[in-house]
Amino acid sequence: MNLRRPNANDATGTANRSRDVVPMSGICSRCVDGCKGSCEIWLSSFRGREVLYPGPFGEITAGADKDYPIDYSHLNIQGYARGAKGLPEGVEANPDTAVFQGVDTRTEYGWATRVPMRVPIFTGALGSTEIARANWDHFAIGAAIAGITLVCGENVCGVDPGLVLDHDGRVARSPEMDRRIESYRKFKDRYGELLVQLNVEDTRLGTAEYVSSKHNQEAIELKWGQGAKCIGGEIKVGSLDQASQLKDRGYIVLPDPGVHEVQAAFKDGALKEFERHSRLGFVTREEFLEEVDRLREIGFKRVTLKTGAYSAVELAMAIRYGAEAKLDLLTIDGAPGGTGMSPWPMMNEWGIPTFYIESLAYRFAERLRERGIRVPDIAIAGGFADEANVFKGIAMGSPYVKAVCMGRALMIPGMVGKNIATWLESGEIPRTVSKYGSSAEEIFVCYEELKERYPGRMNEIPFGAIGIYTYAQKFRTGLQQIMAGTRNFSLKTVGRNDLMTLTEEAEAVSGIPYVMRAYRDAAEAILDS
Numbered sequence: 001m002n003l004r005r006p007n008a009n010d011a012t013g014t015a016n017r018s019r020d021v022v023p024m025s026g027i028c029s030r031c032v033d034g035c036k037g038s039c040e041i042w043l044s045s046f047r048g049r050e051v052l053y054p055g056p057f058g059e060i061t062a063g064a065d066k067d068y069p070i071d072y073s074h075l076n077i078q079g080y081a082r083g084a085k086g087l088p089e090g091v092e093a094n095p096d097t098a099v100f101q102g103v104d105t106r107t108e109y110g111w112a113t114r115v116p117m118r119v120p121i122f123t124g125a126l127g128s129t130e131i132a133r134a135n136w137d138h139f140a141i142g143a144a145i146a147g148i149t150l151v152c153g154e155n156v157c158g159v160d161p162g163l164v165l166d167h168d169g170r171v172a173r174s175p176e177m178d179r180r181i182e183s184y185r186k187f188k189d190r191y192g193e194l195l196v197q198l199n200v201e202d203t204r205l206g207t208a209e210y211v212s213s214k215h216n217q218e219a220i221e222l223k224w225g226q227g228a229k230c231i232g233g234e235i236k237v238g239s240l241d242q243a244s245q246l247k248d249r250g251y252i253v254l255p256d257p258g259v260h261e262v263q264a265a266f267k268d269g270a271l272k273e274f275e276r277h278s279r280l281g282f283v284t285r286e287e288f289l290e291e292v293d294r295l296r297e298i299g300f301k302r303v304t305l306k307t308g309a310y311s312a313v314e315l316a317m318a319i320r321y322g323a324e325a326k327l328d329l330l331t332i333d334g335a336p337g338g339t340g341m342s343p344w345p346m347m348n349e350w351g352i353p354t355f356y357i358e359s360l361a362y363r364f365a366e367r368l369r370e371r372g373i374r375v376p377d378i379a380i381a382g383g384f385a386d387e388a389n390v391f392k393g394i395a396m397g398s399p400y401v402k403a404v405c406m407g408r409a410l411m412i413p414g415m416v417g418k419n420i421a422t423w424l425e426s427g428e429i430p431r432t433v434s435k436y437g438s439s440a441e442e443i444f445v446c447y448e449e450l451k452e453r454y455p456g457r458m459n460e461i462p463f464g465a466i467g468i469y470t471y472a473q474k475f476r477t478g479l480q481q482i483m484a485g486t487r488n489f490s491l492k493t494v495g496r497n498d499l500m501t502l503t504e505e506a507e508a509v510s511g512i513p514y515v516m517r518a519y520r521d522a523a524e525a526i527l528d529s
Contacts, residue, residue, distance in 0.1 A: 004066040004348055007040045011054040011062045012344050014040045049254075050273070052343045057236040057273070058130030061408045063383070064228070064336030064347035071355050072389045074506035075396065076515065078498050079485045086490025100484035105476050106191075107491050109377040109402045110302060110328045115219075117403065118147030118191050119476050120394060120491060124333075124381060124407035125197050125226070125306065127153020128235050128276075129340030131411070133176070138414035138464020140184040140194075145450065145465060146472035147191030151306075151405075152180050154199040154223055154233050155278060157207045158249055161242070165249075170206030177207070181215045186460065195221040195304060199232065200279040201250055203291075208298055218301045219328070222291065224281060224318065225308025227337030227354065227382040228347045232278025235341060240266050243274035252277040283314070285321055292325040302328040309335040309351025309382070312360055319364050319375060327376040331405050332361055334382030338408040354382035358397055359510045365400045381405035387478035391494070396510060398495045410468060417444075417467025446470040 007026025008016045016039050018028035027041065035042065044051045054062035084093035086104065091097050107120040126132035126139055132153065143150035157163055160176035171177075177196075184194045196211050198220060211217040232252075237243050243257040254275045255262040265271035295303050305327055307318040315332070322330045334354025336347050352360070358380050365375045378400045380393045390404045420443060423429045429438065437443045444466050451458050483489065486498045500518040501507040507514040 003068060006348075009040075009065070009344065011060075011065075012040055012043075012051055013055060014038050014043055014051070049275075052345065053234070053236070053275075053341055054344055057341055058134070061131055061338055061340055061411060062342075062344070062347070063338030063408055064344075066336055066348045068353045068355070070503070070506045070509055071353070071383075072392045074355075074502050075392045075499050075510075075512065076502055077388065077391060077395075077482060077486060078500055078518070080487045083487045085488050085493035098484070098487075098489065100480045101477075102489065103480035103483045104490045105479050105483070107402050109379070111326045111376065113301060113328075115149065115193050115302070115328070116147075116191050117149060119472055119479065120403040121384075121390060121406050121410065121472075121475065122149035122192070122379070122403060123151055123410045124405050125151045125153030125221075125223070126411070127197065127233060128155035128159040129153075130235070131340045135411070135414050135418060135464060136180055137183050138418050138462050139411065139468065140180065140465075141187050141461055142414055142417075142465035142468025142472075143192060143410075144184050144187035144189070145454075145461065146469050147189065148472065149192045149195060149403075150184055151195045151197060151221060152177075152184075154197045154202055155235075155251075155276075156180060156196075157205055157210065158201050158251065159235065159246065159276070163249070165205075168206075169204075169250075171210040174207075174210065177211065178214070181211065181217065187454075193219050193302075195219050197221045197223050197306065199223050200281055204250060208295055208300070212299045216299075219304065220295050220300045220302075221304040221306055221331075222288075222295075223306045224283060224314070225310060225333070226306065226339070227309045227333035227335045227351060228339040228342040230308055230310060230350060231343075231346070232280060234278075234343075235276050236273045237276060238273050240274075243276070246274075246276045252279065283317065285317070285324075288321050289325055292327070304329040304331065306331045306333065308333050309337075309353070309357055311352070315352075315357060315360055316364055319361065319368065322376040323368060323373050329379060329402075330376045331379040331381055332357060333405065334358065334380070337382050354380065354384075354393075355506075356509060357382075358393065358401070362397050362400065362511070365397075375400055377402045379403045379405045381407070385409035387475050388482060390475075391479060391482050392499060394491065395494050395496055395498045396512065410471070413467035413471035414464035415467075417464035417470075418462065420444075420467070421463035440466075444470055446473055 002023040005026055008014045016028050017035055018030055020029040022029055040051055084098040105119050108114040108116040123143055140150055157171050157174040157177050160174045162175040164173040166172040208220055240257055243253050247253040292303050334357040335351030368375050380401050384390055384404045384406050393404050394401050441447050488494045499512045500515045501512045504514050
């Protein structure tokens with residue numbers, strides 16, 4: 001059984017001509033001389049490195065589609081006919097008090113100071129990609145009114161066209177970063193926070209110092225990688241001048257815009273875009289702890305870490321070093337993940353998948369706990385999109401996993417809402433939307449709720465933000481129903497015993513009991529009583 005069909009995918013705009021394909025290579029079993037396309041090998045023959053990346057860049061988000069042997073569908077959620085854990089103190093459990101709409105979906109994370117969120121999800125890093133830039137106000141305000149954390153990703157200052165550097169080559173002014181921080185803060189209340197992410201180039205440019213001094217930013221996130229890739233972040237630019245500017249700012253830009261033949265190819269129209277890459281980091285315990293201390297000395301009250309689907313060694317490093325550094329949150333991003341732009345082969349074939357890496361993380365955290373070492377709060381990421389799998393992720397990693405980091409699933413509502421605004425303005429509303437109405441008040445089920453909550457400010461809330469809030473409300477209700485079925489009326493009481501595995505292979509990986517063994521002793525005790 002082949003877990004992925006290579007050499008053709010909609011993400012890269014490629015397809016096989018033949019119905020029959022060699023499973024391992026993805027090449028048509030009958031490859032014809034004169035074929036007009038368009039598998040990846042065919043397209044790579046004249047577009048070269050462009051075919052490594054999903055496209056068109058800036059207009060899509062892409063998610064790898066490899067079908068792993070075990071994933072969260074191999075878990076089912078237990079249901080019970082009695083009990084009620086996590087009710088407010090003094091409330092007696094009965095059919096009138098243990099109602100699903102009373103379930104508390106709030107969570108919190110942090111080492112010393114806790115950051116609450118209304119629901120246990122937050123956005124993945126929305127950094128220097130065009131998707132993030134163009135939709136930022138929708139994402140930022142949506143996250144703020146939904147009461148969840150928002151991650152402003154790497155390289156935002158570095159790619160800012162308005163960036164001004166001081167005489168030391170460090171950020172003196174970044175209008176794009178200013179806009180991003182201010183947009184989230186306009187509607188920020190006591191729930192959630194903004195995390196600004198750092199990579200190698202951000203550190204060299206002094207991004208941390210800038211957001212601390214200019215904006216009194218309290219939280220910063222270091223980055224080792226993500227589930228979609230282990231190399232540095234990429235974007236594409238379609239301008240020779242911009243490519244040269246990014247190279248001057250210290251980025252790796254390919255093809256090199258300073259080379260004569262590259263300039264000639266761009267002028268001829270054969271070369272249409274440049275790739276901007278970030279550098280690989282090199283992690284040591286000493287340097288990591290020193291960097292965390294440095295960031296706290298700058299003034300950051302909370303320091304977090306985002307790590308990717310590296311080997312078990314790097315996972316152990318992240319958890320152990322994170323414990324020593326007293327990190328406020330460790331986000332572990334499993335493969336395959338989705339992204340604005342990552343190499344398509346890497347997205348599909350690199351890294352430990354989420355189900356497996358969370359299983360390892362739980363075992364590693366337990367080992368430290370047994371030694372009396374406190375583990376940082378953990379968020380798990382990599383392919384989550386609904387409340388059932390989020391519940392599974394939190395339960396499977398209990399008590400260490402406090403939330404789930406979601407990428408595309410939280411971006412889509414923002415883009416949908418933005419597009420509804422465009423369609424309403426043009427009068428060209430697709431039938432899929434117009435069947436619900438012809439105005440924002442009719443289409444968005446939460447519009448009046450927000451209007452009541454923010455009187456006189458609805459013109460400041462873009463439709464994409466309303467989309468994210470509406471999705472978050474649906475997520476909350478669905479999670480409440482699942483939690484009530486497991487008799488958990490607070491996220492703090494959710495545990496691994498609320499899950500069962502549907503295959504023995506999933507049991508072996510996760511340590512969650514197989515369905516035919518889960519609660520078996522207790523059941524037989526009843527039969528024997």
